[in-house]
Amino acid sequence: MKFMHNLVVVAGLLAATMTAKAEDQALIDAAKAEGQVVWYSGLIVRQVVTPIKEAFEKKYGITVNSVSMASQEAALRILNEGRANNIQGDVFDGTAPLSAAMEAGLVGQYVPQEAADYPAELKDPNGYWTGQIVQVTSPAINTGLVSAADAPKTFEDLLDPKWKGKMAWSSSEEIAGPPGFIGNVLSYMGEEKGMAYLEKLSQQQIANVPSNMRVVLDQGIAGQYPLVLSILNYHAAISAAQGAPVEWLKLESSVFTFGTVQMLKNAPHPNAAKLFLEFLLSDEGQQVIADAGYIPASPRVKAKDPTLKPEEGKFAVTVISSETFAENKDKWVGIYRKLFK
């Protein structure tokens, strides 16, 4: 019986792959007819964008016109293109521009087949977005300045007077920044205790660094701030592998979120966009993400350092998706502005 069951599953899978292949060919042909895909990307060019661009071009003969931009510029462009009814981009990545584009109703729908076996929390059932990079945010210390014994182990430890004026985080109002940290505290401690804790934390004079999490971490490594809150754990791991004196910390709960990729509604090259999404989420695309030291969203591709993920690294997380964030944004950002700015 068990054997039969397995057989059915295998047969089902085979059928699924075969239909997928048939659909793929139609998609590939249509994409080739369009000839190019325009990709607005905030990913690092030399390590991620260029390898993906070259691999895709080689495989399909379709040009990837990548435009490198920070999330704010991506949002401004997409909103402006949308307003002028003149969409030029096809695919864009990043959670922050996604939220702006979603509000404006500019995101296209497509459910990538390659993400069929991705964990449910990493993809939108309506196909608006799919996670491509898993992100865990946590505090980190400069190990040259802070001993293992002195490193905070709990949220409570962050209230120690010795950290006053010595901590920093990004001023970016996004999941990986202070609002996500606040959401994590509130969900872990509960509203009342959480708010009391945040009130106390706000007395610690945390420096708001007006840049992204990576730059905040770099300031930690440089020794400007021995303790930084809310950075991406893979960034700490990448730097530590280069010998930098940095270690990310597992407090009672870390934030689990993900970087997404999505296409634009009214994209000028819709089929190339879909094919490109498939490629980004395929083993080939995800391997490039993994090679750069990030955590691939695909369950089929292994991260360079698997202990960065909650299961393998054995740490607790609060999952905050784009949707959770959209629902709570006003509240969390409000708390951040009121208490910490």
Next chain:
Amino acid sequence: MLVWLFIGLIALLVLPPVWTLLRSSFSERLPDGTEFFTLNNYALLLSEGRFFTSAFNSIVFSLASTLVSLFLGGAVAWLVERTDVPFKRLAWFTTIVSLGTPFILYVTAWSYILGRAGPLNDIYRFVTGSSETLFEVNTLSGMIVIEGFIWAPLAFLLLSATFRAANAEMEEAARMSGATVIQTIMRISLKLAFPAILAFSLFAFILNLEAFEVPALIGMPGRVNVLTTDVYQAVKEMPPRVGFASAFSVVMLFIISALLYFYGRISRYAERFATITGKGYRPRPIALGRARWAFSAIILLNFAVTLLLPLIAMIWMSVMPYVQPMRLHALSFATLQNFGTVLTSRYYLSLVTTTLIVAAVSATVTMIITLLAGWLAARRAPGGQAIDQLVVIPLIFPGVVLGVALLEVALRLPFPLYGTMWLIVLAFIIHYMPFGMRYTYAGVLQIHPELEQAARVSGARGWSILSRILVPLLAPALASGWLFIFLLASKEMSLPLLLAGPSSQTISVAMFDLWGNGQIGEVAALGLLWAVLMTLFGVAFFVISRRQTSMTFGV
């Protein structure tokens, strides 16, 4: 007739972004794209609880940074142009290299040098044995110092053109009548250069008042707020609140107009300061005697703070796998890998060409436009006043606001400008017109109208007066202006980040990408190589333009 066509051209460049600015300052956009009229953006500007503290900080910051740049750059410019001080070439070299150095790298280097783990505090701790810091960089003083250093090369370039063309007869007469060098500077040189100094101060004051980067990167972490801090925040929000930033710009437009009105009154009698007249004209340097070595300390100080120190910090960052304190034992980590990566990458090579074309075309067109504009304005030709007002307007645009305005304009044009390098060129022309104007306007003011009158009497018409009298006499100012805009445009970040398309990415976009992704060593290596390239360009250009100038002035 031609004058009005010209005014029309400038208006066409400047006014569409102003219109977008005004509209967005009075409107609020719902997420679905519908707009409605509101005064909210203006109300928010004033309702800010710390408005007065911020305004006070802004004024202190702008004034003090202007003085830092003026003192450093101005002193060096006078010494280099009017005296026989040693190390003149070093002063030029310093200016060119520091202008060619990407801004992001410069600020990063300085915040490292003055930072808690940087060499300054390191030395302090080493000497005193304390574990505290001597200097906190994230303070108002930190902001002033860094911002002041950033614009010192501008002071040098603007004022050196002025001092070079100043008639030395008066200084010589003073010296012969027994005035000391200091008296000569105070009572002759400074007074003659007064319009140019005032023009620079006003200009730098406005630039500092509107500065985003230093207040944000240096001031915000230390909770020092200036007027632009909130605007910066609003622009960084998701989606960015461009309306709020626009309201700020509109308020700035009024402040700047007021400042310019007073400036106009002061410089009304500018003819008094005209020193290039029809008489024999041959600037000769003042002999400082033994004091020349003492004065050279100023040149060396300028060299140290605007070039040497940040350069050392950048080199350190570029050979380290990550940013760390300067320690001897860290040298074992040193690697040239970052340079190798940059030099072997095809990606960077392709960006270099685009950047050079964009910067050169922008600088050339801007200088041509502002040559005409500066001449008409300085000579108070019919429409000259209007030109002066129009050309200065782009000063009020923070990069992001101008970028958004041009995005909107380009997306609605019937021809495909969006995403091409010409859109960036257009943005740069608009953005740098006020800079070019400062060079040409101050330059023309120094040339006595009698030269043009003589030409006119001899039968020359507008065009030949321009090409045969003004352009040769203005050559130093034009050359300095061109070089300045070329160097600034090739490293400017906010506009290309917003306007570049797939085939028009510039080198600064690549730098921002690396910086934001933690590749500081690679940014430093790329930035240093870029600065070397820019220096080669600058020096070649400088040598050629010097030769031209000598032919005109017979020096």
